[in-house]
Amino acid sequence: MPQFDPRRSSFHLAPRLFVAVAGIAALGVGLSLRHAAPSKPLAAQPASPVAVAALQAQAFAQSSAPAGFSAPVETPVTVRSGETLQAAVLRTGVAPDEARQVVTELGKAFDTIHIKAGLAFQAAVAGPLDRRGPLRLVGLSLRASPVKSVTLARSFDGSLRLRELEEKVRDETTVAKGQMNGSLYESAEAAGATPTLTAEVAKLFSRKLDFSRDIQPGDEFKLVFDRKVTESGRTVEAGELLYAEIGAKGQVTRFYRFKEPGAAQPEFFDETGKNIKGFLLKTPVDGARVTSGFGMRMHPILGYTRMHQGIDFGVPTGTPVYAAGDGVVEEARWAGGYGRWMKLKHTGGWETAYGHLSGWVVRAGQHVHQGQVIAYSGSTGESTGPHLHYEVMNAGRKIDPKSAKVPAGTILAGRDLAAFRAEKAHVDQLLAGAPQNAASRNLADAGTILLR
Template sequence: MAQLDPRRQPVRLTPMVFVTAAALTVGTLIWRVFQPLPSTLPAMDPSAVLALETRALAEAAARPGFAQPTNVQIMLRAGETLSQALTRSGVSSKEAQDAVALLSQAFDVVNLNKGMSVQAAIARPEEGRKPAQLLGLTVRTGPAKQLTLTTSHDGTMRLRALEESVRDERRVAIGTIDGSLITSATALGATPNVTGQVLKLFAHKIDFERDIKAGDTFKLVFDRKVTESGRVVESGNLLYAEINAKGGVTRFYSYKRKGDKDAQFFDEAGKNIKGFLLATPVAAARTSSGFGMRRHPIQGFMKMHTGIDFAAGTGTPIYAAGDGVVADAKWWGGYGRWVRIAHNKDWATGYAHMSQIRVRPGQMVRQGDLIGYVGSTGNSTGPHLHFEVWYKNHPMNPKDAKVPQGTILAGNDLVVFNARKHEIDSMIAMADQKRTQDNAASQTLAMKASPYQYEETGAANKLVAKTERKNIPLRPALSSTRGSN
């Protein structure tokens, strides 16, 4: 039996355990609170960022006395500040100024161009004339960069920067022309830069007004830069173009020869297809008057028309038909604003009735360079380009002029070109095969969804119901081609 020693103080374990545990807990909390933050936070996935933005706006929308927020596009007017533009949308001037002050921490809010656009989420009051509330604001500060401002319930504004990663993409577009080549190619992802290159490329081979018909086909291969969300931020170069029109197929391949500054286009045999002169030096125009004798629309009597008229809207760009030196750039009587380009000692081209001239005498120009804009100056009944071609100072019909042809690749250039051509041909073949498979899959799904199907019975196809009763002809097929409908 233990003896009690009156000189020793009794030890109580329970309070000591509690004190020790409390100390450890407080220490742990202090360590966590004062633990340094990581220097770089992990980047968020753009889809997750967009989801958070949507959630924030949805939560902010639940404000009493205000309607559900609406997305408003605000365009900056000439001489207008961003704060004034936001106030014009209905928010208070103080809220607009606070938003601009926060945005100014991340980008220049002073030197803004007219037409700059911002997307705003604005909640308007259900009653009365109170100012609207700014719940969110998105400003695009670069091709793949944007700033997003959100307002919480207590009115606190927060700013976040989002930058999407950009990838290089090589795209194959195969389609049928419906309406115009530009609209059809654009629907398949071609950018204005790419379609513009196509128009210039075929300008000396195809009249886009007369030669292109609905149902003609095209194939394009081009580069572009695309963000994670699929938005095109930069258009690249056209690598291949093919148009099936006028009963034949024309194919062009891009290739940059050693020592050349820019790539040029060659046909399948390696012949430079850059014609000496463009047949149509103005895009998206129709021929309104041809070469030859005609009754002059102003003077009223028969007179020789020494060129071709292309009707187009005022301001439509006009391009140099070929490489050369600007010989004239002036006002020339009935021709109005006039430009003449000497391409060599024998060949020259002229451009009349221009609204603006963008070249000067003595300037070197390359085929396809901008030289001015369509107008109706001088003796003219409406906006159009009068285009002339001269050979040894004699006017020629631009449609029939036998102009010099391009060069042909040889040696190592031809070997490298053929390797590049094979690579592009393989890409197109794969895209064609996938397109065929996709179309077949779509047709199969459509047939499964239909209560009818085709069966081949003897010499003709018949449409039969997909029921347990077999071989019950409903009506003859419209065509004897298998699978037609």
């Protein structure tokens, strides 16, 4: 195994970390470390971002390189696909027995067997002064989970000491807002939303907006959602989306989440209590841009003008395609120039069709629900590149999906409307700037440092 020589690098970890620890101590944030039996925690203190940094700094700074070894040097390691944690530790240059010991110690703090590729850690290693033999691990630090940090440090007697720190986690309702700068995904992520949450927002507004044409840079958005968040502000898990708002085309579109009594699932309603779940989606794919509209056009392959009886959405191959409405799969077959083709039959004489697919998820005769993934986009048939061809038909006549006047959703009334207005008032209060702590529900208080 190739080994790296610490003396070839001028970066010495310990002196810099001693300075960092001294700075933290000067601020009164130093951690208390006391000896005790390995099976019992030696200290328990609230975990804060500064405490996390202090824990790592002390773990390395208080570690000792064995006699006859050089000063420790830091090396970053990332677990590769199909690689065990022990194999990753071996890549630091330590001996197999030492790598096995390191993983055994780490196993006291978290599951070291079922790890995922991409797990990263920092290891401080020291090389023998005579450049013979393997390196020795002096310290190691990693984040075992979104809320837990773990370090190992070698003591003066050669033993490894394990330290664990868990940050406090709280459940809260939060407001994320910002302006469109790039895609909705990029803008919402910058405001604190997760990709999963943003995907729900995109699907929600696909009923009302064309993201490729209606959204402009500078358009504003607001989201209200539940989340689990650490002390340092990292979102551990995003919960339910409660409200979504986008200002575009000179008007603001607002959606409120509400579960009707007796309903199986919550739905989204506009300000008046009207269910926004229209009969059909205007855009059955996320993040799409219109590359060809409904009407006469020059066919890009055939080379002459003819009617284009649908809309083309430019999306990468493999993009999920959603059922535009509840219905039954009428066709799932090869259809000449349309390539892999699917047609859904809805109520009231309505049908939707999807062309140039790379694959199907459902089969003919199967019932589907609006928003369900039914296929994946592709470039099969007569196609110049990856895209989705989408058609809407009523009573056998093909119509423009963007201007199709499809049936509207239900409207709340009576007690249901009163209950909806009460939940709407709560969300409006948050949007108006109610104190964040009034909206937060602190359910967990698990911030501790465990020193073995």
